[in-house]
Every structure is written in C-alpha cells, then in structure tokens.
Amino acid sequence: MFRRLALLTVAFASLCAAADKTPVTVYMYSEYIDPAIPAEFEKATGYPLRIEVYEAAEDMLAKLRAGAVNQYDVVVTTDAYVTQMIKLKLVKPLDQAKIPNRKNVDPQFANPSFDRDNKFSYPYQWGTVGLIYDTTKVPAGMAPTWKWLFDAKSQLNQFVLMDEARPMLGIGLKLGGASMNSRDPKQVKAAADLLIAVKGSPKCLGFDGGVGGKNKVLAGQAIAAVCYNGDAVRAVLEKKELAYSTCEGSNIWVDVMLVTSQAPNSDGANAFINYVLDAQVAAKISNFNHYATPVAAAMPFIAADDKTNRVIYPDAATMKTLEYLEDLDKDTRLHAEAWTAVKSH
Amino acid sequence: MKSTLVIDGKPTNRLRLWLSGLGLVGAGLLWLSCFLIGPLLALSLLAFASRGDYGDIIWQFNLENVWRMVGFGTFGWVPDNLLIIGRSVVLATITTSLCLALGFPLAFWIADRDRRWRVLLIAIVMVPACVNLVIRTYAWQLILGNHAPPAVFAQWAGFIPADAALYPGQAAVYLGMISAMLPFAVLPLYTSVERLDWSVVEAARDLYGGPWRTFRHGILAQVTPGLIAATILTLIPSLGMFVVSDLLGGAKYMLVGNLIQQQFGAAADWPFGAMLGLGLVVASLVSLLILLRWGSREGRI
Incomplete structure (x- = not known):
C-alpha cells in the first residue's frame, strides 16, 4: 500500500514537472511546418509546442504592433520585415549560448545584411x-x-x-x-x-x-x-x-526565426530555434514542404529528388x-x- | 419634494425626467460612443499624424495626408488616388442601380405570392448572404472557370477562345457584386412593397392617371423609404468592397478599399490609411445626407 502510494506520488510529481514547462508558441505562415514536429519537439525538449498561423506578413506585423508581442514566443517571417521589426522593438536579441546548432547554418545565409552577426534571427527556409x-x-x-x-x-x-x-x-x-x-x-x-x-x-x-x-x-x-x-x-x-x-x-527571400520582445517563454523560444537548426529536423521540415533549407548540415538528409531540383536549389550562376x-x-x-x-x- | 410637473397622472420633476431619459437612451449612447464615436475620433486623430521611417506613428499633426490624398506625392501631382476613388464610386453606383433594377421587380413578384411562398422565397434570397463573401466569390471563380459548363458553352459557341475562362473581366465583377449586394436591396424593398396600400393605386387610376403617373404617385411615393434604405444598404458597403474586383476582375485596378488596405499592409503607413478611411466616411455621410434629404422631399408628395 505504502509503496503504491509512494509510486503514485512520484508519478504525479514527474507529471507536474513535465507540465511545468510552459509551452512555446510559434507564429508562422500557414502550412509551413511538418505537423509531426510539435510532438517531437516536446519529446526532445519537454516544451509543448503551439503553432499559430497567419497568411500575410502584414497581418502578422499589424497584430504584433497592436500589442500581441506577449502572446507569441517565436515569429517566423520574411527577411524584408526584419529591419522594421527590430526598429519597432517587436523582437529582442537571441540568447546565442542556447543555440549551439547555429554552427549548422550555411555561411551564405549567416550574418545577413538585415541582421549583422545574427543578433536577432536565424534562417528557417529560403526560396x-x-x-x-x-x-x-x-x-x-x-x-x-x-x-x-x-x-x-x-x-x-x-x-x-x-x-x-x-x-x-x-x-x-x-x-x-x-x-x-x-x-x-x-x-x-x-x-x-x-x-x-x-x-x-x-x-x-x-x-x-x-x-x-x-x-x-x-x-x-x-x-x-x-x-x-x-x-x-x-x-x-x-x-x-x-x-x-x-x-x-x-x-531571393529567406524566412527567419525571431524571438518577440515580450516572449512569455524566452528559454523555450531559443530552444525552438536551436531545435530547428538541427540537421535532421531542418531536413525533415524541408522535405515536408519542398522549400530549400539554409542549414548546410541538413543537406545529406534532404530527399535526393529535392537536392538535385534546380527549382529548389538554383545553381551558382543563377x-x-x-x-x-x-x-x-x-x-x-x-x-x-x-x-x-x-x-x- | 416640490413637483411642478405631472406626466401620465404621476407627479415628477426635472431631475427625475432627466434620469429616466438617460436610462432610456444610456445604453444606446454607450454603445454608440464605444463602437462609433470613439473609433471615429481615434481615426480622425491618426489621419493627421505622420509615418516614421519604419512604419511607426509620429504624433505631429499636419495636413500632409490631405494633400497626399488628392494626389500630391513623390512624383509631383498625379491623378492616381482620384482615379481610384472615381472608379470605386462608379462601380458602387452601377452596382446599386443594377441591384435596384433587379430587386424592384423581384420584390413585387415575391410580395404577390401566397403567404407560405413569400417566406420561402425571401429565405432563398437571404440565405446566400449568410455565407462568407470571400467563399461566395471563390464559388463564382469555379462557376466561371474554364472547364465549367458556362465557359465550355461559350468556347463551343465561339464567344471566347478555347481554354479561356469567363473571368477575370468587368462582366464577372458586376455579376459578383450583384450577387453579393442583391439581398440587401431586396429585403428593404420587399418590406415596403408588401405594405403597399393598393387603394391609392386604384384611386390614381380612377382619377385617370396614366401608367407613369400612377406609378410615380401611387407606388413610388409609397415605397420611397424602402428605396432609400435599399440604396444606402447597397451603395455604402459596395463603396468599400474590393474582394470581388480582386478575385473576379484580375486585380488590375485598385479600389478605395485596396488603397486603404495597402497603407495598413505593405506600405505600413497607418496615418495615410486613416486619412483615406476618413475620406471614405465623409463621402459616405455626404451621400447619405443627400439621399435622406431627397427622401424627405419625396415623402411629402
């Protein structure tokens, strides 16, 4: 009886510990992520993952400006909007120490002109x-x-x-x-x-x-x-x-991941960015929707048909x-x- | 308590009257100030502010946006905005006229049916209005698409080349606009027509009124309120509508709605967008006043 009670307590405690981690909310274009990712992300990091979607970057921007910066942790959007988001203080600098996978990023997508030294953003996909x-x-x-x-x-x-x-x-x-x-x-x-x-x-x-x-x-x-x-x-x-x-x-455009200035879960947000920059995960995301991955380490895991497809990966001259x-x-x-x-x- | 007033056989005083009056209109007043006056004030303030370099709002009030609205911009004076406004007014006016021209006979026809049929027919007219406008417009894209029967027939008859669709084009835009706005024209017309006092029409005939005079004084004078309501309910929404022209017209031309959306969207110029919105509100109010004045004059005849 005692043992069972003790076991139950332990089980309950561990359950509480799991539920303790606040979810990470990601705001991104619709149909832009493999639906299997949230469950796998939670398994890997313990953070539940919520995906919220928008159709046009302008809608996202208007919503964040209207005060939704404290509702999302990560925003995935197109490069052209990044400068504006930084100047309007809608996003905050990343915690580089929590993103060791940043080494996986293809050098031609690292250190972009709109965000020197990747202070605020890392690339998600490009096209x-x-x-x-x-x-x-x-x-x-x-x-x-x-x-x-x-x-x-x-x-x-x-x-x-x-x-x-x-x-x-x-x-x-x-x-x-x-x-x-x-x-x-x-x-x-x-x-x-x-x-x-x-x-x-x-x-x-x-x-x-x-x-x-x-x-x-x-x-x-x-x-x-x-x-x-x-x-x-x-x-x-x-x-x-x-x-x-x-x-x-x-x-050419590149969609990037940013952390909102009032993210309720900054640690989770940085963990998500780090997770997406993992070679296997980045490949999984790109194999799902056929956009190009900016993660060089992911190339070996990209579907063979996609890797040689010039529509997705143009040649150097192009x-x-x-x-x-x-x-x-x-x-x-x-x-x-x-x-x-x-x-x- | 000294009461000097007696209303409905009960003694009262000014204060009590004021309080009961406020109680009666209070809810409405609160509603209006929260959802109409407040936003309108905010819009008016924003309209005279200016855009910062990154789409932020700078609260320095000036008249620049008024000048921009009438066409003074980076390229000197250009007629672009006026063309857009003019095109929107023309589209809204033609749509309203067509809706009234179609809605009037339809209202008479429905009012002439049995009671049972009338309810059913009005429901048939109203049901499409319950479906989202964007979805209805996409449905028109399917109906007018190049593999659907109407286009296939037109291709076979040689009206359009093989593989062509019946949209985008002006005709498709008006088809979409009428299907969107017709319910709002028919309903007020129908309520007017249904209550028509036919003895007035008979009297007009008895007094040897010709068809036109009978219609003018016997029918039109009675249904004018419905006609005004129908005009307002179709004209004002169609002034701001741009989904239909984008989806069925090929988006080759902007309407006021597009122009405002562009400012709040891609251009990130909220103050200028607010100024354009304010312009649209003022234009709607002016046309409303003209219509109401016309209505009150007509009602007296």
Whole structure:
C-alpha cells in the first residue's frame, strides 16, 4: 500500500514537472511546418509546442504592433520585415549560448545584411520568386525570359502577374538595369510605367497571389504566371509539362526565426530555434514542404529528388542573378506610390 | 419634494425626467460612443499624424495626408488616388442601380405570392448572404472557370477562345457584386412593397392617371423609404468592397478599399490609411445626407 502510494506520488510529481514547462508558441505562415514536429519537439525538449498561423506578413506585423508581442514566443517571417521589426522593438536579441546548432547554418545565409552577426534571427527556409510556365506552349528552344511577360512583341497569351508590390516592381527595376531596392524615383517610375504597359495588354490576365496564378497555369487558363518556387515545385510534380525559372534575375527571400520582445517563454523560444537548426529536423521540415533549407548540415538528409531540383536549389550562376529585398525605411512610400500608379492607370 | 410637473397622472420633476431619459437612451449612447464615436475620433486623430521611417506613428499633426490624398506625392501631382476613388464610386453606383433594377421587380413578384411562398422565397434570397463573401466569390471563380459548363458553352459557341475562362473581366465583377449586394436591396424593398396600400393605386387610376403617373404617385411615393434604405444598404458597403474586383476582375485596378488596405499592409503607413478611411466616411455621410434629404422631399408628395 505504502509503496503504491509512494509510486503514485512520484508519478504525479514527474507529471507536474513535465507540465511545468510552459509551452512555446510559434507564429508562422500557414502550412509551413511538418505537423509531426510539435510532438517531437516536446519529446526532445519537454516544451509543448503551439503553432499559430497567419497568411500575410502584414497581418502578422499589424497584430504584433497592436500589442500581441506577449502572446507569441517565436515569429517566423520574411527577411524584408526584419529591419522594421527590430526598429519597432517587436523582437529582442537571441540568447546565442542556447543555440549551439547555429554552427549548422550555411555561411551564405549567416550574418545577413538585415541582421549583422545574427543578433536577432536565424534562417528557417529560403526560396525565390520566378516564372512558372507550360513548356509545350512557349517558343521551342528558347530559354525562359521575362520578355514573355514584359516585352510586347514576345508576350505569351495569356499570363498572370503576382499581386505583390515589391517583387513585381523589383523585376521591372531589374529589367531596367537597376537594383530591386532602388530608391531613385526615376528608376522606380520607369518600372511602374513598364508594369502599367504590361498590365494593359489584353494578354495579361491580371494580378493574383502566387498560388492563384500557379493554379491558372495548372488549369490551362494561362501559359505563365509569376509565383513562389515552393508552389511551382508542387505544380511541376502534378503536371510534367510545367517548368519554373527565375529568368534573367529575380528575388531571393529567406524566412527567419525571431524571438518577440515580450516572449512569455524566452528559454523555450531559443530552444525552438536551436531545435530547428538541427540537421535532421531542418531536413525533415524541408522535405515536408519542398522549400530549400539554409542549414548546410541538413543537406545529406534532404530527399535526393529535392537536392538535385534546380527549382529548389538554383545553381551558382543563377544565385548571382538573385537579389534580396531590403527594408526601404522612408522610401517605402516611393514604392507604395509607384504600385498605386500601376494599379490605377 | 416640490413637483411642478405631472406626466401620465404621476407627479415628477426635472431631475427625475432627466434620469429616466438617460436610462432610456444610456445604453444606446454607450454603445454608440464605444463602437462609433470613439473609433471615429481615434481615426480622425491618426489621419493627421505622420509615418516614421519604419512604419511607426509620429504624433505631429499636419495636413500632409490631405494633400497626399488628392494626389500630391513623390512624383509631383498625379491623378492616381482620384482615379481610384472615381472608379470605386462608379462601380458602387452601377452596382446599386443594377441591384435596384433587379430587386424592384423581384420584390413585387415575391410580395404577390401566397403567404407560405413569400417566406420561402425571401429565405432563398437571404440565405446566400449568410455565407462568407470571400467563399461566395471563390464559388463564382469555379462557376466561371474554364472547364465549367458556362465557359465550355461559350468556347463551343465561339464567344471566347478555347481554354479561356469567363473571368477575370468587368462582366464577372458586376455579376459578383450583384450577387453579393442583391439581398440587401431586396429585403428593404420587399418590406415596403408588401405594405403597399393598393387603394391609392386604384384611386390614381380612377382619377385617370396614366401608367407613369400612377406609378410615380401611387407606388413610388409609397415605397420611397424602402428605396432609400435599399440604396444606402447597397451603395455604402459596395463603396468599400474590393474582394470581388480582386478575385473576379484580375486585380488590375485598385479600389478605395485596396488603397486603404495597402497603407495598413505593405506600405505600413497607418496615418495615410486613416486619412483615406476618413475620406471614405465623409463621402459616405455626404451621400447619405443627400439621399435622406431627397427622401424627405419625396415623402411629402
């Protein structure tokens, strides 16, 4: 009797100890993590893991600014928003000692321009914006080019643009020989004028979110669409005739993990970041949704088909043509006004 | 207690009247100040603030956002915002007119049925309004998609090329707008039409009124309140609506709703967004006043 009681007490105590660990709440894009991860994370670290999702980075930003910084521990979002989040004090420096797996990060994604020395962030996954197209309906033997959309003489019938200001204006800027992050009103205006002409073509089906455009190509309604490479990978698996390219140059993005300034569970947050940077875990996450992993140590565990897939991992020559979108601080207005012009004429 | 007033046979005084009056309107007043006046005040304050470099709000009040709203920006004066506002007004006005033109006969037809049928028919009109607008609009994408029967028929008849869909386009946008707004036009029209005093119409006929005069003085004068309510309920929501034009129109053109969303979203310029929102509220109020004035004039005839 006594022994049983003692055993029960021990069992109860250990149960309490397990429940003692406050959960880690991660705020990220929807369908962006293998659903098996929460259970495995809890097993490995003892912290229960809660995943909360958002659809657009702007929604996340608005929510955090409205005071939700104390509701989430980790935020996963795109590089272009990091500067703003640091300046608005929505995130706090990481506890580097708790993230030994930081050594696993691929050097080309470590120490990024928006967060020197990875003071606030470590990368989660990365990808590109590009063109998905139907290989049977484009001019044979021609390398994929933005001219299929942007040049009146070579335009495909029909195509879809992406309903995102920065990547679309960025491609326009790149075609004009400028940087995607140009702050020169003349260059930005030229890119906007180019987009107005493209949009005005009867061959243009308009703007759509990346997924919507991809679906129109999949359904045969359009020949080409601007979309994210992650969506393209899945579309190409569904329909063999489709292909994806970043053409003459495009936007590369990296989604990063940050700890909110008032995280209720900072230790858990750092533990989560460390966990994701583990070689096996990073590979598991990337094998699930076919986005590229920035964790070099994870490469041996990436599915063979994905590792050799140029849609996911572009070759070195292509990488040189890709450009990150930077925070434009006071010139954000310049690009916003240019986009308004594109959408009003 | 000196009571100088007698109301409903009971003696009372000013203080008691004030208190009971406050008790009666208090709840409504509280509701209005929490959910209408308060937010509107906050919006008005925000509209005159300015954006910091990283999307933060700087509480220095100036008129810059007013100038930006009418088109003065980095590129000098541009008509962009005015084009967007104009396009929204045109879309809302055409949608409202079409909804009234379709809703009027529909309301008469329903009011003319048996009592049992009337309930069922009104329910059929109202049920779609219970489904989320975005989902309904996506449903139109499926119906108008390139492999669905309507598009297949149009392809076969040669109206559109093979593999083309019936959206995006203007016609699809209006189809979506009407399907979204029609219930809000039909319901107030129906309640007006149902209570119509047909003896007035008979009197108009007896007095040798032609079809137009009978309609004008016998019917229209009676249903004007319903017509005004229907106009308000369709015009004002459709002024701010942009989901339909984005999903069915190919998002080639911004509406006021998009412009405001852009400020609160990608541009992270909340003060300018607030100014645009304030502009929309003021424009709605002005059109409301015009409608109400027209209504009260019409009611007297």
